[in-house]
Amino acid sequence: MSNPQEPLIRIRDLSKSYQRGGQDIPVLLDIQLDVQAGDFVALMGPSGSGKSTLLNLIAGIDQPTSGRIEIGGVDIATLSEGQLADWRARNVGFIFQFYNLLPVLTAFENVELPLLLTGLSARQRREHTLAALAMVKLEDRMDHYPNELSGGQQQRVAIARALVSDPTLIVADEPTGDLDRHTGEEVLGLLDELNRKLGKTIVMVTHDPKAAARARRMVHLEKGVLVDEAPDLLTGKT
Amino acid sequence: MFILKLLLKNAFRHKLRTTLTMVGLVVAICAFGLLRTIVDAWYAGVEGSSSTRLVTRSAISLTFPLPLNYGQRIKSVEGVSGISWSNWFGGVYITERNFFPQFAVDPTTYLALYPEFRLSDAERLAFMRDRQGVIVGRKLADKFGWKVGDQIPLRGTIYPGTWTFNLRGIWDGAEAKTDESQLLMHWSYLNETVRKLYPKRADAVGVYIVGINEPQNAALISQRVDELFKNSLAETLTETESAFQLSFVSMSEAILVAINAVSLIIVVIIMAVMANTMTMTARERLAEYATLKALGFAPSFVVKLLFGESLLIALIGGGLGLLLTLPLAAGFASAVGTLFPSFHVSGLTMGLQVVAALVVGLVAAAWPAWKMSRIDIVQGLRHVA
Numbered sequence: 013m014s015n016p017q018e019p020l021i022r023i024r025d026l027s028k029s030y031q032r033g034g035q036d037i038p039v040l041l042d043i044q045l046d047v048q049a050g051d052f053v054a055l056m057g058p059s060g061s062g063k064s065t066l067l068n069l070i071a072g073i074d075q076p077t078s079g080r081i082e083i084g085g086v087d088i089a090t091l092s093e094g095q096l097a098d099w100r101a102r103n104v105g106f107i108f109q110f111y112n113l114l115p116v117l118t119a120f121e122n123v124e125l126p127l128l129l130t131g132l133s134a135r136q137r138r139e140h141t142l143a144a145l146a147m148v149k150l151e152d153r154m155d156h157y158p159n160e161l162s163g164g165q166q167q168r169v170a171i172a173r174a175l176v177s178d179p180t181l182i183v184a185d186e187p188t189g190d191l192d193r194h195t196g197e198e199v200l201g202l203l204d205e206l207n208r209k210l211g212k213t214i215v216m217v218t219h220d221p222k223a224a225a226r227a228r229r230m231v232h233l234e235k236g237v238l239v240d241e242a243p244d245l246l247t248g249k250t
Numbered sequence: 251m252f253i254l255k256l257l258l259k260n261a262f263r264h265k266l267r268t269t270l271t272m273v274g275l276v277v278a279i280c281a282f283g284l285l286r287t288i289v290d291a292w293y294a295g296v297e298g299s300s301s302t303r304l305v306t307r308s309a310i311s312l313t314f315p316l317p318l319n320y321g322q323r324i325k326s327v328e329g330v331s332g333i334s335w336s337n338w339f340g341g342v343y344i345t346e347r348n349f350f351p352q353f354a355v356d357p358t359t360y361l362a363l364y365p366e367f368r369l370s371d372a373e374r375l376a377f378m379r380d381r382q383g384v385i386v387g388r389k390l391a392d393k394f395g396w397k398v399g400d401q402i403p404l405r406g407t408i409y410p411g412t413w414t415f416n417l418r419g420i421w422d423g424a425e426a427k428t429d430e431s432q433l434l435m436h437w438s439y440l441n442e443t444v445r446k447l448y449p450k451r452a453d454a455v456g457v458y459i460v461g462i463n464e465p466q467n468a469a470l471i472s473q474r475v476d477e478l479f480k481n482s483l484a485e486t487l488t489e490t491e492s493a494f495q496l497s498f499v500s501m502s503e504a505i506l507v508a509i510n511a512v513s514l515i516i517v518v519i520i521m522a523v524m525a526n527t528m529t530m531t532a533r534e535r536l537a538e539y540a541t542l543k544a545l546g547f548a549p550s551f552v553v554k555l556l557f558g559e560s561l562l563i564a565l566i567g568g569g570l571g572l573l574l575t576l577p578l579a580a581g582f583a584s585a586v587g588t589l590f591p592s593f594h595v596s597g598l599t600m601g602l603q604v605v606a607a608l609v610v611g612l613v614a615a616a617w618p619a620w621k622m623s624r625i626d627i628v629q630g631l632r633h634v635a
Contacts (some may be wrong), residue, residue: 073544074629081449094548101546108631112541121252129546173545220567 018085020213021047021070026079028065028236039065040236043079046100052214052229054208062236063217064185070215071104072096084180099128101129103130105174105212106204107184110164113158120145120154126150128179143173148202164195165234171202173214182206184216188223255611257558266532268563271527275567275576275610278520279603284582285513286599287508291590292499297427299491301465302331303363306458307494309485315454316484323478324458329471332475334359336456337437341404343394343411349589352404352433353456354440363461370520373398373419373433381439385431391420402433409444427592437462460488483490483633517606522613527559532618539622540630549623556622560615561608572600 016157026043029036045052051143068074069081072088081089084103091099104128106112113122124142126135145151146249148168159168167187174182184203188196204226216227224230232239262268290297306324308314315337327331331610339352357378359553369377369385376398377383397400400417423430438457445452460538464472472488479486489497489599539552575595583593606622 068628072543073631097543097546097548099546100544106541107543108541112537112631114538114541115255116256116263121255122254125542126545209482 019046020084020214021051021118022080024079024080024082026069027077028069028074029077029112035037039237040069040076040233045231045238047213049213050207050211052203052228053216053227054218054224054230055215055217055233056224056230057233058219059219060235061233063233066233067183067191067215067217070181071106071184073099076208079237091102101126101177103180103181105177105179107167107170107174107182107187109186109189112192113166113169113173116148118155118195119150119161119165119172122158123154123172123176126173130177130213140176141172144176147175148172153156154243159250161179163191163196164198165198167191167195168202171206175206176208180213182212182214184214186217186219188218188220195224196220220249226236253554256467256555257562260531260535260555261562261633267527267530270286270474270564271524271569272570274520274523275564275607276571278501278516278610279518279568279571279607280578282513282606283572283595283599283603284579285509286602287575287579287593287595288590289509289513290596290599291593292502292506294427294429294590294592296492296495296499299495300366301490301492302462303469303491304460304462304468304472304488305473305494306460306488307456307487307490307619308477308624309588311486312457312548314449314484315456316458316486318453318455320455320479322487322599323460324460324475327471327474327478328465329462329464329474330460331463332359332363334461335437336360336454336459337440337458338408339406339433339440340408340434341406348394350431350433352435354435354437356437359433360434362460366428368424369419369421372528374467375420380416380418382414382416383422383444384415384433384435385419386417386433388420388422389430390433393431396420409440412419413443419562421594426594428523429592431590457494457511459491516554521610521613521623523566524560524610525617527563528556528614528618531559532556532622536622536625536630536633540625540627540633543609543625544631545625547595553619553623556619557612557615561611564611565604568603568610571607573602575600575603601611 023043023045026040027038028040029038030248031037043066055061055067065074069076070083074090079089080087085098087094088099114125117125120141124137124141127140132140142151142154145154148171150165150168152171153161153165158169161169187203188199189201200223203214203216207214207228214227218224218225306316306320308316319331321335322332334356336355338351339354342348343350361369361374367387371626373385377385387398390396396417398417398419402415402417404413406413416627421430441452458474460471462468468490471492475488476486542552545550579593579595583590586593
């Protein structure tokens, strides 16, 4: 998808503002950020700092007011709604705080969902889905509906759904926000595994410093501005 | 396949809500079908009429009789292939509630003009031989449990006195629309009695039934017949049998318009109920639709889900309503007896019921589908949080 020398995500002069009651409310101001392929980045900051907005822009589910977001060399800010939907289907895996599984579908069917947008046959879809469920150790619960699973298990199904189509990028919005510490640790361990073993690029929003510590790199936002970047936890580089 | 599975699961996610919506649809589609069948039944006489028959009556009013000697003169008109006549008897069988049409007819000529009244040769002969004999339609016989050989007493209202007739035959209609609710008696028997009791009323005919071979000449033949009696004491008005029947229906035109309007209003009401259900459904699933869009599903997928679910509910409810219409119509027909000569749910009505269910399904999903296809993903995802 991209040149190994180039960052997977290149954000330049990115600004985002919302219109509320006729007023222009800035949320992100002049953001510059590069994320290398295979990186695991934690976006941190207080509520209202713009970290979720930045994640949404990177994931292609929101549009910037100005600036560029190049992912794998594609400026997604210039894509139409339809092109963006196709791009997301091919390149992004989503993990949400509240799992966002479809309650009428089993764990298997939820994981299979993104594959319906690919040209895979039913047999191929089944193989991929079972492999993804095996990765999160939920093969034995594949016929269970979300309300028959614990929060941690639901989040693991969501992780399987995020990785089943082998996306370039996984975005996680507070993935442990609705889980107890122990279950949260399990989920973070899983993300860590995806990053280290499968080389998946992960961008994660979190409030929790302990969760952020599992990332290779931390980025801090305050009032829509990138204030500092913590040293790379593995290499010590900034 | 997957989308069908998802549609089914979504449709029955709230079982009570879906069931109540379907019950509403069943009632609405069934009521729509029944009301339309009532209107159809009103027009059954018109539909059952033949294009090879004309009716000649007094130009002043149907209540004014025509002289018996008109028959021979009408028969001589070019294009006329047969002639018969009938008088409205207007008798009461036990009570006024047991209303059914009774006509005094000339049996040989009348049955020749009405081949759709199917009677066995033996019964036909028995009827011809017995001047006090009558024949009735199957529906009428079934209603009162009459059998051939029974005696039927009628209290005359136009022709006073109690008249006792012998049932000599029961005819079956050649088609479903054939009237099986009438009683036919001998005109000669009636006329003979009237001549004795009220000589001035004898030899009078209510209407002439004129047989023609070429329906396309109906207007011309009607004109010829009426010209024959122009400036006479009893001028005539000749029209096709369907126009004659339609003149009765037009008397209750306002009621029919009202019934048609009510049947449409019922469909509109269920459309509003269904639209409300689909709007509630869409609002509840806002986050799910946002998730699907985030995963890369196009807005058209969300549109398909909503239209599919709405159509599925509408077609199941509509289908059950249609199926229920048939026994209900039969029950209704049995309850009202011979009020309608024919009461059948037509193919057109069933087709319209399906169309009504489809329209309800489509219209109900239109607004939520449009709205959900345009939801902002970020706002939609926040709906959960």
